[in-house]
Amino acid sequence: MFWSQLSFQDGSSNLMEQLIFFHDYTMLVVVMIMTMVIYSFISFMINSFSGRFILEGQMIETIWTIIPAMILIFLAFPSLSLLYLLDEVNNPMVTLKVMGHQWYWSYEYSDYNHIEYDSYMLPEEDLYTGEFRLLEVDNRVIMPMMTDSRILVSSSDVIHSWAIPSMGLKVDAVPGRLNQLGLTIKRPGVFYGQCSEICGANHSFMPIVLESVSTKSFLKWLD
Template identity: 45%
Template sequence: MKRHTIRAAGVAALISAFCSLGGLSGTAIAGQPQPWQLGLQEQASPVMGQLVSFHNLLLVIITVITLFVLALMGYVMFRFSAKRNPQATKTSHNTLLEVAWTVVPVIILVVVAVPSFRVLYFLEQVPESEMTIKVTGRQWYWDYEYPDHNNIAFSSYMVQEEDLKPGQPRLLATDTNVVLPVGTTVRIQITAGDVIHAWAMPAFGIKKDAVPGRLNETWVRIEKEGLYYGQCSEICGVNHGFMPITVEAVSKEKFAEWVEQAKLAYGTPSREVAQATPAR
């Protein structure tokens, strides 16, 4: 049994070397918060694209409302000051104004509601997928399974600060990345093994709760290669802030190569060995 464990570790090391030589680890970072960043992360999926468009629409509406209210307050303070208006008006009702301030907000809400429902439907309606991965949140790391690829399965832990390599972001890098192909519709099944977690990837527009005993679904179609970082977004315990997510998006050709290597290290035979190996 020990010999098999050593063999699996050796294959895992070969995968790491393959990633470095094949350009997987050297992929440009695309989804990561930046110092002094304003606004959302750059979109990397159709869902995030729609969320960004909806956000921009809301930004315009909110800006117009804010400027209008600011101008109205300025006008009222100037026009109806005590100096210019020593005798206060006795007016108590204005039918036109009362209709306007009731109808206009309704129109604004309808304008907001239509694209909002469209985005929600697009988000929740999982299209026909080309592959599936299963995500399980645990205290405090993530388990991943590829049921369509020889049941590849592994755990992903945060890289400790003293073990960080050049270019790896603190509190976001993981020892094992989730590798996904670009231009592929991926169904993501999310659950938890202990408490409620939340699998969140800002660049993909995904934030889905991982609930024990429940299987939630979402989807992603990554548009460009790169490294994308996320974190658990549910307060799940003392180490809540230390269970990041790293997704490595590669071409379909490189993904096929990775699958062949990963089958040896993380496929069904290796899972049996892993279960017999003491936990970290």
């Protein structure tokens, strides 16, 4: 365990970067509140709770009612803005359909004919040097970077959850229901995730691997 592993993964999409910004902003507010509360508590202890203007008085009661309300407002507006941004899907260039099964994923590129496949976790004996145990799959999701994409998620049996932390993606795959996500990947790379819903005995063995490539490489892969 290293100190660098205690924070979020580097944001690989606009959504994840905004989530990290909001988290840091919220933590700053929390630290300020904790500092004020600790200071007040120590002050009360030193003065033996004898401050007449602290223990009783309409002015101080008004202050410690209004200030928390203002803090909640400053937290609510960016939170609501980010919430609506997460649900926004604008003119996607690529649509990927994700279907959860017990216990693997299947993918379909809805904009193209006959491009669909299943993705299973690679057993340990099939791994190459440098590959991650319990996270590698036989068929990765290939997506173009810097392209507005739409991801449709559903399930064929029980509730699963398609999640990639570095992308800020997490959506339930519910039988009979179609959920959607918007995605714009900012950099090339290979990104890992797992099912985040307890879906049965092999819940821990249905990983997700998304590979981000250039548009030219993506078109070549489609051909």
